[in-house]
Amino acid sequence: MGQLERGRSWTSGLLFALATGVRSNGLVSVGFLVHSQCQGFFSSLMALNPLKQLLKLMGSTFLSVFALGLPFVLFQYYAYTQFCLPGSAHPIPKPLLQLAVDKGYRIADGNKPPWCSWELPLIYSYIQDNYWNVGFLRYYEFKQVPNFLLAAPVAILVIWATWTYVTTHPWLCLTLGMRRSKKSETLEKPEPGFLSPQVFVYLVHAAVLLLFGGLCMHVQVLTRFLGSSTPIVYWFPAHLLQDQEPLLRSLETMPWTPLAGDSPPGQKVSRNSIMGLLYNWKTCSLVTRCILGYFLTYWLLGLLLHCNFLPWT
DSSP states (O other): OHHHHTTOHHHHHHHHHHHHHHOGGGGGGHHHHHHHHHHHHHHSTTTSOHHHHHHHHHHHHHHHHHHHHHHHHHHHHHHHHHHTSTTOOOOOOHHHHHHHHHHTOOOOSSOOOGGGGSSSOOHHHHHHHHTSOOOTTTTOOGGGHHHHHHHHHHHHHHHHHHHHHHHHOHHHHHTTTSOOOHHHHTSSSOOOGGGSGGGHHHHHHHHHHHHHHHHHSOGGGHHHHHHTTOTHHHHHHHHHHHHHOHHHHHHHHSOOOOOOTTSOTTOOOOSSHHHHHHHTGGGSOHHHHHHHHHHHHHHHHHHHHHTTTOSOO
16 A cells, blocks of 8 residues: 555455465455546546556556456465365374364365356355355344454444545545545645645545445454455544644653653653553543544553453454
């Protein structure tokens, strides 16, 4: 993403392709490349040959989809050759065979699994369905209420961020981030920070991940899924702190002094803004305390529970 923001689309495409080779959800990153190419197309449409620009857009879009989809396709093909083709069985050490029996895993023993006969034989879909019980609304059971509560804060953050951005830039969102309103275009500089027009594509990415994760995945993984995939879950809380925390603005303008015994009574000043808020916790706004409290609590409980193989993710 950083390379793409610097205009290095080829480097960005290569890194996105490598990411797709590691995790299949990297496929959605093609949206960043396509959106950037579409922006370039519309910005140069009036100045250059439209047909030439359209052909360039189609070619670059095809290359982007091909480059990001190739690692996923190659892995599916490799799995097909290992499980579905005759003579694909290989000798397996006895400890691994016993582990497969204990866990109920399927091994490449020459017997074709059901997915080999599918019109589109994808081992990824078979594993998701057969072993992980991942599918549309499959997790919507009463016993999963605690897991939905665990994922609720990050889901609320993304929904709140989406609502804030859409209500601030309705025309930009209606045009899929291609054009700002005439009022915004008259400004010398676009609005900085979270409400910048450049954030649109990141917000769409986060909203798509939330929608897919909330409907089709084990919902308790939403926090780490979104936290490792989109910067929105960090940008928007930072925006809220800057926008709604008066103490933060005063800390930014206050000259820094070391934390010493001669600090003003009841107030401590730190070079780090977050530490400054924590030192003055009682005077912080409710929004600030909710944000900092959530992130700190999740961090501490995550260290204690996840490292001890307890149900936390």
